[in-house]
Amino acid sequence: MTDPTLMLDLARLDFAWITTMHIIYPPLTIGLAAFLFYSEVKWLRTNNDEWYRLTRFFEKLFVINFGAGVATGITMEMSFGILFGPFSQAAGPFFGNILGYETITAFMYEAGFIGLMIFGWGKISKKMHLFATFNVAFSSMLSAMWILVANSWMQTPTGVHLENGLFLVDSWKAAILNPNFLTGFPHMAIASFEIGLFFVAGVSAWMVFKNRNGKMFMRTLTASLMALVIVAPLQIYVGDELGRTVAEHDPAALAAMEGHWHTYNKDGTPNTSWNVIAWPNEAKGTNDFQIGIPHMLSLLEDHKWVSTVKGLEEFKIEDRPPVLLPFYAFRIMVAAGGLLMLIAFWALYLKYRGQFTAEGLQRRPWFLRLVIFSAILPYIAIWTGWWTREVARQPWIVHGLMRTSEGVSQMSITAEIVWFVGFVVFDLLVWVGAWYFFAKVVRHGPDMQAEVVHQSENIPVGSLMTDKIDHHETILIRPTA
Amino acid sequence: MEHIMTITHPYQWLTVVWWLLIGFFLMLYIILDGSDLGAGIFSLFDSNSNERGAIMASMAGTWDANETWLVVAGGSIFGTFPLAYGSLFHYLMIPLMVTLWGIIVRAVSLEFHHHAKRSTKLWDWGFGIGSLVTAFSAGVCLGATMQGFSLSSGPVPTFNGGAMDFLTPFSFWTGVTAVIAAALAGGVYLRARFDRDTVIYRKAMVWTDRMFYLALIAIMGTVVWTFFKFPWAMSKWIGPYWWAFILTGAIVVFAAWEMRRASRQQRDMAAMLWLGLIVVLNFGAMMATLYPWFVPGTLTIYDAANPSNSLTAFALAMTGFVPVMLAYNFYQAWVFRARLAEFSAYGH
Numbered sequence: 061m062t063d064p065t066l067m068l069d070l071a072r073l074d075f076a077w078i079t080t081m082h083i084i085y086p087p088l089t090i091g092l093a094a095f096l097f098y099s100e101v102k103w104l105r106t107n108n109d110e111w112y113r114l115t116r117f118f119e120k121l122f123v124i125n126f127g128a129g130v131a132t133g134i135t136m137e138m139s140f141g142i143l144f145g146p147f148s149q150a151a152g153p154f155f156g157n158i159l160g161y162e163t164i165t166a167f168m169y170e171a172g173f174i175g176l177m178i179f180g181w182g183k184i185s186k187k188m189h190l191f192a193t194f195n196v197a198f199s200s201m202l203s204a205m206w207i208l209v210a211n212s213w214m215q216t217p218t219g220v221h222l223e224n225g226l227f228l229v230d231s232w233k234a235a236i237l238n239p240n241f242l243t244g245f246p247h248m249a250i251a252s253f254e255i256g257l258f259f260v261a262g263v264s265a266w267m268v269f270k271n272r273n274g275k276m277f278m279r280t281l282t283a284s285l286m287a288l289v290i291v292a293p294l295q296i297y298v299g300d301e302l303g304r305t306v307a308e309h310d311p312a313a314l315a316a317m318e319g320h321w322h323t324y325n326k327d328g329t330p331n332t333s334w335n336v337i338a339w340p341n342e343a344k345g346t347n348d349f350q351i352g353i354p355h356m357l358s359l360l361e362d363h364k365w366v367s368t369v370k371g372l373e374e375f376k377i378e379d380r381p382p383v384l385l386p387f388y389a390f391r392i393m394v395a396a397g398g399l400l401m402l403i404a405f406w407a408l409y410l411k412y413r414g415q416f417t418a419e420g421l422q423r424r425p426w427f428l429r430l431v432i433f434s435a436i437l438p439y440i441a442i443w444t445g446w447w448t449r450e451v452a453r454q455p456w457i458v459h460g461l462m463r464t465s466e467g468v469s470q471m472s473i474t475a476e477i478v479w480f481v482g483f484v485v486f487d488l489l490v491w492v493g494a495w496y497f498f499a500k501v502v503r504h505g506p507d508m509q510a511e512v513v514h515q516s517e518n519i520p521v522g523s524l525m526t527d528k529i530d531h532h533e534t535i536l537i538r539p540t541a
Numbered sequence: 542m543e544h545i546m547t548i549t550h551p552y553q554w555l556t557v558v559w560w561l562l563i564g565f566f567l568m569l570y571i572i573l574d575g576s577d578l579g580a581g582i583f584s585l586f587d588s589n590s591n592e593r594g595a596i597m598a599s600m601a602g603t604w605d606a607n608e609t610w611l612v613v614a615g616g617s618i619f620g621t622f623p624l625a626y627g628s629l630f631h632y633l634m635i636p637l638m639v640t641l642w643g644i645i646v647r648a649v650s651l652e653f654h655h656h657a658k659r660s661t662k663l664w665d666w667g668f669g670i671g672s673l674v675t676a677f678s679a680g681v682c683l684g685a686t687m688q689g690f691s692l693s694s695g696p697v698p699t700f701n702g703g704a705m706d707f708l709t710p711f712s713f714w715t716g717v718t719a720v721i722a723a724a725l726a727g728g729v730y731l732r733a734r735f736d737r738d739t740v741i742y743r744k745a746m747v748w749t750d751r752m753f754y755l756a757l758i759a760i761m762g763t764v765v766w767t768f769f770k771f772p773w774a775m776s777k778w779i780g781p782y783w784w785a786f787i788l789t790g791a792i793v794v795f796a797a798w799e800m801r802r803a804s805r806q807q808r809d810m811a812a813m814l815w816l817g818l819i820v821v822l823n824f825g826a827m828m829a830t831l832y833p834w835f836v837p838g839t840l841t842i843y844d845a846a847n848p849s850n851s852l853t854a855f856a857l858a859m860t861g862f863v864p865v866m867l868a869y870n871f872y873q874a875w876v877f878r879a880r881l882a883e884f885s886a887y888g889h
C-alpha cells in the first residue's frame with residue numbers, strides 16, 4: 061500500500077491531532093501562571109488570607125493542566141522527526157536549533173522551578189516561593205516565544221537559503237525576527253492571557269453563582285474581568301495586524317481565509333467584498349454562493365475604502381490552499397474574540413453601575429452563566445486560529461520553499477493509522493481526565509480551614525509537611541508488624 | 542554527503558562537544574528518570590495501595606524535571622544533529638510511539654492520582670505499567686540504534702526501510718535489560734527516600750537484593766552479545782585501547798561490589814552514588830565504543846551534524862545555560878531530599 065497522497069494526508073492528520081490536543085494546555089499554563097504570580101503578590105502585599113487561599117486553589121487547577129501539557133507535549137518534540145523526517149532534516153539547521161533553544165532555556169528552566177512552586181510551600185521562604193512562581197510564569201512564556209519563532213518562520217521563512225536540500229542560515233536575526241513572528245507572537249501571548257483570565261473568571265463566576273465563598277471569589281472575578289477589558293480588545297487589534305501581515309506575505313493564505321477568488325469584479329473594479337458566509341467550490345475556482353459586505357475586505361486588509369486584494373485565481377492550482385476550513389475556522393475565531401470582548405465590556409458596565417458585587421451579580425444569574433460558559437470560547441478561538449494558520453499555509457510546509465509533500469516521512473499507511481488510533485485514545489484519556497479533575501477540584505472548592513503557611517523557618521526543610529498543615533488526609537506508612 | 546563533511550570540517554571539535562553534551566543529557570536522564578521508572582516497576586509488585594501512593598508522592602516534586610532531560614536530549618539532537626533526528630526518529634517510529642504512550646500514561650497517572658478517590662487503583666496501575674512500558678521501549682530504541690538502519694542516497698539521505706526494521710532479538714533483549722536495570726535503580730532510590738522503619742524500605746531491600754543479580758546477568762549478556770554481534774564494537778574493544786575498556790570493566794565490577802556492600806549495610810545514599818558511577822562508566826564506555834558513529838554503520842557524528850554556522854550559534858547561545866540549568870535542578874532536588882516517614886496525597 062503506497063498511495064502518496066493518502067500517506068501525506070494521514071501524516072498531516074496525525075500531526076494535526078497531536079498539536080490540537082497539545083495546544084489546549086500550554087496557553088492556559090502560561091496565562092494561569094501569570095495569574096498565580098499576581099495573586100501571590102497580592103497576598104504578600106495585603107497579607108489577606110483570602111488571596112492565599114485563592115492562590116492555592118487555582119494552583120491545584122494549574123497542576124492538573126500542567127501535567128496534561130507535559131504528557132502531550134513530549135509527543136510534539138519527537139513527532140517532527142517521526143512524521144516529517146525530511147522536513148526536520150532540511151529545516152534542522154534553523155528550526156531544530158530553535159526547538160533546541162526552547163528545551164534548554166524554557167522547558168528545563170520551567171521544570172527546575174515547578175516542583176518548588178507546587179510542593180515548596182512552607183519548605184522555602186515566601187520570597188523564594190514567589191521567585192519560583194515568577195520563574196514558572198516567565199519560562200512558560202519563553203517557551204511560547206521559541207515555539208512561535210519556529211512556527212512563524214515556516215510562514216515567512218526569512219534569513220535562510222536552500223543549499224543541497226538544507227536550509228542554511230544567513231542571518232539569525234532576520235530568521236528569528238521574521239515578519240510573521242512580530243505579530244504572531246504577541247497574538248499568541250495575548251491569547252494565553254485571555255484563556256487564563258477567562259478560565260479564572262469562569263471558575264470564579266461559578267463559585268459566586270453557587271454562593272460558595274462568593275465574596276472571596278469576587279476578588280478574582282473582578283480582577284480577571286477588568287483585566288480582560290484591556291486584553292480582549294487588544295487581541296482583536298493584534299489579530300487585525302496579524303491578518304495584514306498574512307495579506308502582505310502570504311496572499312494566497314489570506315485569500316483562502318476570506319474565500320476570496322477574484323481580484324476584480326466582472327466590471328473591472330477591484331473586488332472589495334468581504335464574505336460573511338460562502339460555500340467555496342475549489343474545482344470551479346469560485347464560491348457556489350456567498351453573502352458579502354462591500355468595501356469591508358479593503359478596509360480590513362489595507363485600511364482603505366477601495367484597494368485590490370489578490371484573489372485565489374491568481375495562483376496556480378497546485379499552489380492554492382484548501383478554502384473551506386480556513387474560511388470558517390477564521391470566522392469562528394473572530395466571532396469568539398468579539399464575544400469575549402463584549403462580555404468584558406458588560407462586566408465593566410456593571411461595575412460602573414456599582415452592581416459588581418456578589419449580591420448584585422447573584423441577582424443577575426444570566427451574566428454569571430454567560431461568564432461560566434464563555435470560558436470555553438478562548439479554547440475554540442485557539443483551535444480555530446491554529447487550524448486557519450496551518451491549513452492556509454498549505455501546500456507549503458515552509459512557505460514558498462518546501463512543499464509539505466517533500467517534507468513528509470515515507471511511512472506505511474498501517475503505521476500511520478496505528479499512530480492515529482493510539483494517540484486518539486491516549487490524548488482523549490488525558491483530556492477527559494483533565495476535565496474530570498478540574499470539575500472535581502472546583503466542586504470541592506478552596507480549602508478554608510488549612511492554616512496559612514506563614515513561617516517557613518518552623519518547618520523542617522525537606523519533609524512533606526505542607527499538606528499536613530493543610531489538613532489534607534494523611535497516609536501513615538509504618539511497619540505493619 | 543560530501544558537502545556536509547566539508548562544511549563541518551573546521552567545526553569538528555564543536556560537533557564532538559555537542560555529541561558529548563547530548564550523551565551527558567541522555568545519561569542524566571537514564572540516571573534520574575531510571576530510578577523513577579524503576580520505582581514504578583517496583584510498585585507493580587507492591588499491592589498495597591497506600592504504599593503505591595507513597596511511592597508516587599516521593600517523586601512529586603522532581604519527576605517532571607527528571608523526565609525533562611529526555612526532552613532536552615531530544616531537542617538538542619534536533620538542534621545539533623538534525624540529519625540524525627530526521628532519519629533516526631523516523632526509523633524508531635514504533636518504539637518511540639510506544640515510549641510516548643508510556644510517558645503519557647505515567648505522567649497523567651502521577652498527576653491525577655493526587656486528586657482521585659474512587660479511581661486511585663486505575664492511576665496506580667497506570668503509573669506502574671506506564672513506567673514498565675517506557676523503560677522497555679526506551680531500551681528497545683537504544684538497541685535498535687546500535688543496529689543501524691538503511692539510508693537513501695541523495696544530498697540529504699533519509700531513512701528508507703520498513704517500520705518493523707527496529708525489531709530484532711537483540712533490540713528486544715536491550716529492552717528487557719533496561720527494565721531490569723531500572724528496577725534495580727528504583728529499589729536503590731526507594732531505600733534512599735524512605736525511613737528505615739517503613740514497609741516500603743523493607744520491601745525495597747529484598748527487591749534490590751534480587752534485582753542486583755538479575756541486572757548483573759542482563760548487563761553481562763548485553764556486553765557479550767554486543768561484542769560478537771557488532772564488528773565496530775569488537776574492533777574497538779580489542780583495538781589499541783583495549784586496556785582502557787578492560788580497566789573500565791574492572792572499575793564497574795568493583796563499583797558493583799561496593800554498591801552491594803553499601804546496600805547491605807544500609808548506607809543507602811552511598812549505594813545510590815555507586816550505582817550512579819556504574820551508569821556513568823557504562824555510558825562513557827558506550828560512547829567511546831560508538832565514536833565516531835552517531836548511529837553505527839549509518840551516520841557518523843560528522844555526517845549528522847548541523848552545518849557549521851548553526852552549530853556555532855547553538856553552542857554560543859546554549860552552553861552558558863547548561864551549568865545554570867544544572868544548578869537550579871540541583872537546588873530543587875535538594876529541597877526535596879529528606880527521607881519520608883509519613884506523608885499525604887492531595888486527597889478528597
Ligand code: HDD
Nearest residue numbers: 244248251296299300302303394397438441442445446449
Ligand atoms: C484567545 C484566543 C484568540 C482570539 C480571541 C483571537 N485569536 Fe487569532 N489566533 C489565535 C488565538 C486567538 C491563535 C491560536 O493564537 C493563533 C494561531 C497562531 C497564532 O499565532 O495565533 C491565531 C491566528 C490568527 C490569524 C492567522 C495568522 C496566520 O495565518 O499566520 C489571524 C489573521 C488572526 N488570528 C486574527 C484574529 C482576529 C482578527 C481576531 C479578532 C477577533 C482574533 N484573531 C481573535
Ligand code: HEM
Nearest residue numbers: 085086089126129130133134136137167200203204207609
Ligand atoms: C507544535 C509544536 C510544539 C512542540 C514541539 C512542543 C513541545 C512541547 C514539549 C516537549 C512539552 C513538554 C515539556 C516538559 O517536559 O516540560 C511541551 C509543553 C509545553 N509547551 Fe509545547 N510544544 C508545541 C506547541 C506549543 C505551543 C504552540 C506553545 C505555546 C503557545 C507551547 C508551550 C508549551 C508550554 C508552556 C509547555 C509547558 C508544559 C505546560 O505548561 O503545559 N507548546 N511542549
Ligand code: HEM
Nearest residue numbers: 072075076079080083207210211446447450451454457464
Ligand atoms: C499547537 C497549536 C497547533 C495546532 C492546533 C496546529 C494544527 C495543525 C494542523 C491542523 C495541521 C495540518 C494542516 C494541514 O495539513 O492542512 C498542522 C500541520 C503542521 N504544523 Fe501545526 N499546529 C500547531 C502548532 C504548530 C507549531 C507551533 C509548529 C511548529 C513549531 C507546527 C508545525 C506544523 C508542521 C511541521 C505541520 C505539518 C505540515 C503541514 O501539514 O503543514 N504546528 N498543524
